[in-house]
Amino acid sequence: MREWTREERYQRYEDVSTEALIDLKSTVNQSPYRQTFHIQPETGLLNDPNGLIYANGTYHVSHQWFPLGAVHGLKYWYHYTSEDLVHFTPQGPILKPDTQYDSHGIYSGSAFLFDGQIYYMYTGNHRDEDWQRHASQMLAKVETDGTIHKFPKPVIAAPPEGYTQHFRDPKVFLHEDALYAVIGAQTVQEEGCLLLYRSEDAIHWTFKGQVETDLAQFGYMWECPDYFRVDGHDIIMFCPQGIDAEGEHFKNIYQSGYLMGQFDIENQVMQHGDFKELDAGFDFYAPQTFEGKEGQRILIGWMGLPDTQYPTDEEGWAHCLTIPRELSVENGILKQRPIQALQHLRTNEETALGYANKFQRQLHPYEGKQYEMLIDVLDNEATAIYFELRTSKTATTVIEYHTRTQEIVLDRSESGPLPQPVDGTRRTTRLITPLTQLQIFVDTSSIEIFCNDGERVLTSRIFPPEGATGIKASTESGQAYLKFTKYELKG
Numbered sequence: 420m421r422e423w424t425r426e427e428r429y430q431r432y433e434d435v436s437t438e439a440l441i442d443l444k445s446t447v448n449q450s451p452y453r454q455t456f457h458i459q460p461e462t463g464l465l466n467d468p469n470g471l472i473y474a475n476g477t478y479h480v481s482h483q484w485f486p487l488g489a490v491h492g493l494k495y496w497y498h499y500t501s502e503d504l505v506h507f508t509p510q511g512p513i514l515k516p517d518t519q520y521d522s523h524g525i526y527s528g529s530a531f532l533f534d535g536q537i538y539y540m541y542t543g544n545h546r547d548e549d550w551q552r553h554a555s556q557m558l559a560k561v562e563t564d565g566t567i568h569k570f571p572k573p574v575i576a577a578p579p580e581g582y583t584q585h586f587r588d589p590k591v592f593l594h595e596d597a598l599y600a601v602i603g604a605q606t607v608q609e610e611g612c613l614l615l616y617r618s619e620d621a622i623h624w625t626f627k628g629q630v631e632t633d634l635a636q637f638g639y640m641w642e643c644p645d646y647f648r649v650d651g652h653d654i655i656m657f658c659p660q661g662i663d664a665e666g667e668h669f670k671n672i673y674q675s676g677y678l679m680g681q682f683d684i685e686n687q688v689m690q691h692g693d694f695k696e697l698d699a700g701f702d703f704y705a706p707q708t709f710e711g712k713e714g715q716r717i718l719i720g721w722m723g724l725p726d727t728q729y730p731t732d733e734e735g736w737a738h739c740l741t742i743p744r745e746l747s748v749e750n751g752i753l754k755q756r757p758i759q760a761l762q763h764l765r766t767n768e769e770t771a772l773g774y775a776n777k778f779q780r781q782l783h784p785y786e787g788k789q790y791e792m793l794i795d796v797l798d799n800e801a802t803a804i805y806f807e808l809r810t811s812k813t814a815t816t817v818i819e820y821h822t823r824t825q826e827i828v829l830d831r832s833e834s835g836p837l838p839q840p841v842d843g844t845r846r847t848t849r850l851i852t853p854l855t856q857l858q859i860f861v862d863t864s865s866i867e868i869f870c871n872d873g874e875r876v877l878t879s880r881i882f883p884p885e886g887a888t889g890i891k892a893s894t895e896s897g898q899a900y901l902k903f904t905k906y907e908l909k910g
């Protein structure tokens with residue numbers, strides 16, 4: 420990967436020649452890894468989902484965007500609209516780094532409705548002459564005609580005393596007639612935490628305090644916080660950086676998880692159980708939630724990780740967003756299911772019913788690179804079941820189910836080129852109940868595995884060769900009676 424100078428990273432894309440942009444676009448378009456039903460950057464790097472909202476009949480989805488290459492440089496927000504969260508219309512960049520306060524990046528933030536208008540609150544990232552970071556929270560109003568009016572000055576100018584300039588990613592929510600913003604922060608002792616602000620007019624914000632939790636010394640920075648209530652439970656989500664792996668948990672470079680319990684907003688006190696990971700896959704970070712058309716809680720994540728090089732970097736682009744998931748809490752368990760509307764993408768249903776045994780079996784005529792696969796485990800006397808997807812003579816992506824331990828393992832050791840540095844090639848999650856169902860979404864270079872109707876999810880990029888289209892099932896010993904339903908997905 421070529422080295423990018425600071426000047427190159429902080430170049431405005433409006434200043435780049437049309438020819439250079441056309442060249443970049445044509446390099447990107449030649450990539451064999453372009454996705455078909457996921458939001459991906461037209462060029463350059465995508466990271467966090469931003470400004471998610473459903474308002475006046477339209478969904479709005481934006482994301483962090485550095486247009487000029489697959490590095491974290493000068494960030495914009497790139498905007499899409501959608502009627503159903505499945506088909507998206509690109510609207511181009513909506514927030515650009517063009518003021519003193521956001522001169523070095525429009526960082527992550529959220530959307531909210533106030534007086535019937537959409538507002539965005541985001542972090543303005545500024546670097547001074549000594550390259551010192553200055554973070555402030557900025558506000559932008561979307562006018563009725565769709566034009567965006569940025570407020571000239573930050574609405575929260577700086578972190579409170581006792582906190583560093585790692586102060587970002589405001590998530591605004593409404594609670595009893597007032598607006599609140601939860602913001603990711605770091606204490607001067609370099610501990611990650613969340614700060615809470617309150618406002619009655621969206622413009623003037625008062626610092627309420629640090630959110631009290633039972634977590635002490637839990638990483639050095641908490642990014643991308645969120646708060647919402649679902650099925651009578653309060654959930655605070657955030658992405659702690661600097662947590663050590665514990666057995667099969669916290670294996671990625673940075674984590675993304677949640678606390679569930681009761682949040683006393685007036686006093687900023689969260690009573691909660693353990694911090695739990697949202698996703699057990701390799702590539703998942705910075706999720707954000709919002710309320711959908713029917714009041715349901717929907718989550719979209721970034722299918723990538725910071726500080727990691729991906730095989731598409733050389734092709735001038737990196738990353739995509741996850742498919743949207745609907746959240747619910749059932750019997751105390753947070754469940755994540757792909758949104759129903761994804762069924763609009765289904766075509767060409769094929770089904771198969773049969774026993775899998777230790778002789779590896781190719782599911783003919785099944786094959787594909789972009790599809791949804793439902794696997795019902797109707798009876799299982801096997802010690803372990805192996806599902807292989809995107810297989811060829813040289814590549815395979817394996818999902819293992821170990822019956823005794825109820826563990827699902829995703830093995831991408833032979834999937835194709837891997838993101839670097841490689842931190843293990845297997846990810847494991849233990850199911851709460853024996854495996855009955857898998858719902859798997861495969862796109863050109865990704866796999867999202869929903870286990871037991873949303874009990875666990877594993878989200879990962881994979882970069883298989885183009886000819887790797889096979890699907891196989893087998894067991895370690897004993898047999899399993901399985902039903903497969905496969906749909907091609909037309910994005």
Ligand code: FRU
Nearest residue numbers: 483494526527587642643705
């Ligand atoms: C998380 C993050 C945010 C920040 C943004 C910058 O991936 O580091 O904390 O606002 O990305 O692109």
